Amino acid sequence: MFKNLAIENLLKIRNWKLETKILGIFLVFAFSFLIFSSADAAILYFSPSSGNFSVGDILSTSVFVDTQGEAINNAEVIINFPNDLLEPISVDKSSSIFTIWVEEPTYSNNNGTISFNGGVPTPGFNGSAGKLANLIFKVRKTGKATLLFSSAAVRANDGYGTDVFKAGGQAIFNLISEEKPLLSSEEKLSPSVVGTPPAPQISSPTHPDPNKWYNNSNPKFVWQVPNDVTAVRVLYDTYPNSWPRVLYTPPISEKQLENIKDGVWYFHVQFRNQVGWGKVSNFKSQIDTTPPKPFQIEVKEGKETTDPQPTLSFETTDEISGIDYYEIIIDTENPIRTDKSEYKIPPQDLGRHTIIVKAVDKAGNQTLAMTEINILPIEAPVITDYPKELIPGNILAVKGKAIPETTIKVFIQKNEEEPKIGEIKSDKDGNWTYIEVMPLEKGVYRTWAEAVDIYGAKSKPSEKITILVSPPAFIKIGKLVIDYFTTTIILLVLILLIFFRIFLV
Numbered sequence: 001m002f003k004n005l006a007i008e009n010l011l012k013i014r015n016w017k018l019e020t021k022i023l024g025i026f027l028v029f030a031f032s033f034l035i036f037s038s039a040d041a042a043i044l045y046f047s048p049s050s051g052n053f054s055v056g057d058i059l060s061t062s063v064f065v066d067t068q069g070e071a072i073n074n075a076e077v078i079i080n081f082p083n084d085l086l087e088p089i090s091v092d093k094s095s096s097i098f099t100i101w102v103e104e105p106t107y108s109n110n111n112g113t114i115s116f117n118g119g120v121p122t123p124g125f126n127g128s129a130g131k132l133a134n135l136i137f138k139v140r141k142t143g144k145a146t147l148l149f150s151s152a153a154v155r156a157n158d159g160y161g162t163d164v165f166k167a168g169g170q171a172i173f174n175l176i177s178e179e180k181p182l183l184s185s186e187e188k189l190s191p192s193v194v195g196t197p198p199a200p201q202i203s204s205p206t207h208p209d210p211n212k213w214y215n216n217s218n219p220k221f222v223w224q225v226p227n228d229v230t231a232v233r234v235l236y237d238t239y240p241n242s243w244p245r246v247l248y249t250p251p252i253s254e255k256q257l258e259n260i261k262d263g264v265w266y267f268h269v270q271f272r273n274q275v276g277w278g279k280v281s282n283f284k285s286q287i288d289t290t291p292p293k294p295f296q297i298e299v300k301e302g303k304e305t306t307d308p309q310p311t312l313s314f315e316t317t318d319e320i321s322g323i324d325y326y327e328i329i330i331d332t333e334n335p336i337r338t339d340k341s342e343y344k345i346p347p348q349d350l351g352r353h354t355i356i357v358k359a360v361d362k363a364g365n366q367t368l369a370m371t372e373i374n375i376l377p378i379e380a381p382v383i384t385d386y387p388k389e390l391i392p393g394n395i396l397a398v399k400g401k402a403i404p405e406t407t408i409k410v411f412i413q414k415n416e417e418e419p420k421i422g423e424i425k426s427d428k429d430g431n432w433t434y435i436e437v438m439p440l441e442k443g444v445y446r447t448w449a450e451a452v453d454i455y456g457a458k459s460k461p462s463e464k465i466t467i468l469v470s471p472p473a474f475i476k477i478g479k480l481v482i483d484y485f486t487t488t489i490i491l492l493v494l495i496l497l498i499f500f501r502i503f504l505v
Contacts (some may be wrong), residue, residue, distance in 0.1 A: 040155035041068040042164045044077065044132075046147055046171035055177050057139045059086065060246045061147070063132040065097075065125075065154060070164050073124035073157040075101075075132060076117040077168075078150050083112035085145045085175055089237070091116065092134040094256045099126050105133055113150070124157030134246075138237065139175050147171040160461045197229055197271035197278035204267075210284040213321035213363035218291050221267045222254040223281075231272040236265060240282055244268045260319045262288050288320035288363035297357050297371040304374045306457040308347040314357045314369060315341035321362035329356040347456055350375050379403055380459040381432070381449045390469045396436040398447060400462070403425045407452045410434040411461075414443045426451075440469045 043066040053059045075098075081088070091105035091114060099116030101271035105116035116133060133456060135147075149168030200223040207219045225232065232251035233244035251271070267283045295316035300441035301307045314326060321395040328336040328343060331353055336343070345355075352374045359367045390396065402408055406426050426432040434449075445467045451459040 014314055028247045029272070041166055042066065042072060042075075043068065043069050043167050043169070044075070044149055044152055044154065044165070045169035047129075047252055049171035050170060050173060052174045052176055053139050055139050055141055055175065056239070058089070058235050058242065059137040059139055059145075059173060060134060060235075061173075062170055065130045065132060066128045067126050067130065067154075067164075068128075068166075069126065070157045071124040071126040071157040072154050072164065072315055074102075074117070074119040074155040074161070075153065076155075077115065077132070077152045079114040079135070080150045081112050081114065081147050082143070082145050083109050083138055086137040086142045087140050088114065089136045089138055089261070090257065090259055092136060092257060093118070094134075094258065095131055096133055096471055097130040099134060116124045122157060124473050136236070140173050142177050144457070145173045146176055147173075178497075183239060195273070195275035197273050199279040199281040200224075200271055202267060202269055202271040202281050202283040204283065204285060207285040207287075213286045213288045213361070215287075215363040215365050216472060217260050217262075218256065219260060219265075219267075219285050219287070220254065220256045221269075223497060225251050225253045226271070226273075227274040229271045230274065232387070233268075233270045233272070233277075235268040235460065236260075237268075238263060238265055240266050241280075241283070242266065242268050242282075245269045245282060262290055280290060286321065286363075288318075288361060288365065290318075290320055291365040292316050292318040292323060292359040292361050292367040294367060295359060295369050297355060299371065299373055303371065304376055306376045306378050306453075306455075308349075308375050308456050308458065309344055311342060311344045312355065312357070312375060313342050314359070316359045316367065317357075318361040318365075320466050324360050324362045327358040327360065329358075330354070348373075348375050350458060377460045378406075378451060378453055378457045380484065381406075381408055381426075381451045381462050381466055383447070383449060383462055386447065386465055387467060390440055390467060390471055392442045392469055394469075395438075395449075396432065396440055396445075396467065398436075398449075399428050399431070399433045402432060402449075402451045402459075403453060404428050404430045405454070409450045409452065410433050410436075411448050411450070412436060413446045425432050440467075442469050442471070444468055 012195035045064050046061050047064055048061055088107040088109060091107055093105055098120050100119045103117035108112045114135060148170040152168050153163050154165040156164045191423050202221055202223050204219060204221050206216050207214045229251050231247060231249045234241050234246050234255055235244040236257060265285050268280055270280045271278045293316050295314055298313040300311040325337055330345060342465045346435050352372055354372055356368060356370045381400050383398055383400045398410060404426055405428060408424050408426055410422045411419040422434055424432050424434045446464050447467060448464040
């Protein structure tokens with residue numbers, strides 16, 4: 001009996017331990033479930049997620065996150081869209097909760113995807129309507145356009161990067177062929193309902209002149225909001241008279257856009273007060289960030305030529321804003337500006353010269369081309385006849401040969417003084433004679449010549465010759481020639497004889 005009682009108590013103890021273990025395992029699983037349930041909480045969604053839009057309209061929707069009480073610091077998403085129905089225009093991050101971008105927002109029209117990876121520093125973001133980005137599309141054709149998250153990760157601000165993404169909503173838009181009415185100029189200026197707000201006065205600090213082109217793809221627009229205005233609608237598209245569709249409540253007074261494509265764009269703003277919506281203002285901006293097409297510099301006379309003024313040809317095109325002007329830089333000289341694609345450069349010295357041409361479009365974008373030219377000399381003249389010595393006061397005559405009918409420049413230099421330059425023409429046989437009409441003074445002279453043809457082509461200098469101009473070194477008496485030294489000695493001897501004769505007698 002006691003044995004059976006002991007066995008029974010032992011079984012009860014074992015059953016109690018087993019039940020305790022099962023309860024512990026259950027509590028662990030329950031606790032784990034609660035932890036993982038709370039960690040898997042973030043929801044991504046679109047707003048608006050539905051609506052009717054006409055072909056040609058601008059469709060704008062924003063991506064939001066609902067953290068459901070869990071602080072997050074990062075989200076990485078890929079969104080799919082029907083590229084046959086919608087054409088992405090931009091992904092606007094100006095009002096995003098994210099301030100750090102691991103991957104900037106990008107879109108691919110070919111693949112029909114939009115992707116970005118952004119974050120915010122500690123303590124992160126905790127809320128039900130954290131805007132991540134604003135997606136702007138142009139409606140291409142009719143149909144039902146569905147936006148959905150094909151890949152997503154939302155990471156908690158827990159130091160481990162725990163993915164707390166739970167679900168992603170989708171957006172479905174009905175695209176119809178209805179055309180929206182355009183506003184006339186008169187309608188824009190005067191409201192149809194008394195008491196509605198006036199048309200906003202839009203300006204742009206980045207693109208102030210609507211008629212000019214700018215190479216800034218991040219335009220900013222500002223306007224003053226009257227005290228009674230309760231909401232603002234805006235839109236940015238390529239149509240001059242669109243109705244704004246993106247609503248801001250409370251109203252905003254400026255809008256910064258980023259990464260806008262090249263082209264002519266219009267920013268539309270409309271005010272609403274207690275009476276209703278006022279008239280729309282439209283502000284044009286022109287964006288061109290693409291430089292002119294690459295080009296080459298052609299030299300009509302050839303890159304090696306005797307012509308000191310060769311003609312350059314450098315035509316190119318710019319598809320967006322068009323070519324404004326060209327700028328020609330020769331060596332280190334000041335730039336030459338022209339609106340022509342062909343230019344005859346000023347006369348250049350003999351030798352090699354570097355030429356740079358800039359093609360500048362109307363937005364200030366530039367494309368450069370460079371080449372080198374070599375100005376070759378024509379045949380140099382030759383001095384054939386000249387006096388080696390002259391007496392002071394005589395006239396110098398120099399003869400030579402050169403290319404027929406060219407201008408011969410004759411240089412006459414005394415010692416190291418600045419040379420005097422005279423000109424003469426060679427005849428049809430190339431002969432020339434230069435006569436210096438001013439008598440030469442005593443000294444040593446060097447003479448040389450250069451040729452210039454009718455096109456301005458120059459030659460190198462001829463060989464330099466030396467001419468001595470000095471008093472004569474002799475006196476001629478009849479047939480007897482006595483040099484100055486001998487004459488001086490004789491005179492001295494005569495003077496001495498006369499001296500001795502006077503004092504010795």
